[in-house]
C-alpha cells in the first residue's frame with residue numbers, strides 16, 4: 732500500500748424535500764493528481780468524472796465536497812488544506828450552501844462542514860475506523 736495521500740470529490744444527492752443529503756459516491760485518485768507523503772492535490776479532471784456521474788444519474792448526483800487521506804492516526808487539517816477549503820467554499824459552482832471536507836487518518840476520520848454563506852468551517856463529526864484487516868495489503 733502506498734504511503735502517499737489519496738483523495739477526490741464527495742458526491743451525493745439531496746432528498747426531494749431538500750432536507751437530507753446522502754453522500755453515496757466519490758471520485759478516486761487519477762494519474763493527473765499530485766500525490767505525495769504530505770500532500771494531495773486533486774486535478775481538474777475530476778470535474779469531468781463529476782459531470783459524467785451527474786449526467787448518468789439524471790442530474791441528481793452532485794458535488795458535495797472533498798475527501799483525502801492523511802498518514803496520521805487522528806487527522807488534523809494542514810494550513811494548505813484550510814486554504815483549499817476556503818477557496819472551494821468561495822469558488823465551487825454547486826447548488827448547496829454547505830460543503831463537506833473529510834480527512835481519513837489511520838484510526839479516525841473527521842468531517843468538517845463548510846458554510847458558503849458565512850465562510851465558516853467547523854468540525855461536524857469524528858469517527859473511528861472499526862478493525863480493518865490489513866494483512867492482505
Ligand SMILES: [Zn+2]
Pocket residue numbers: 771799800801808809812834
Ligand atoms: Zn491534508
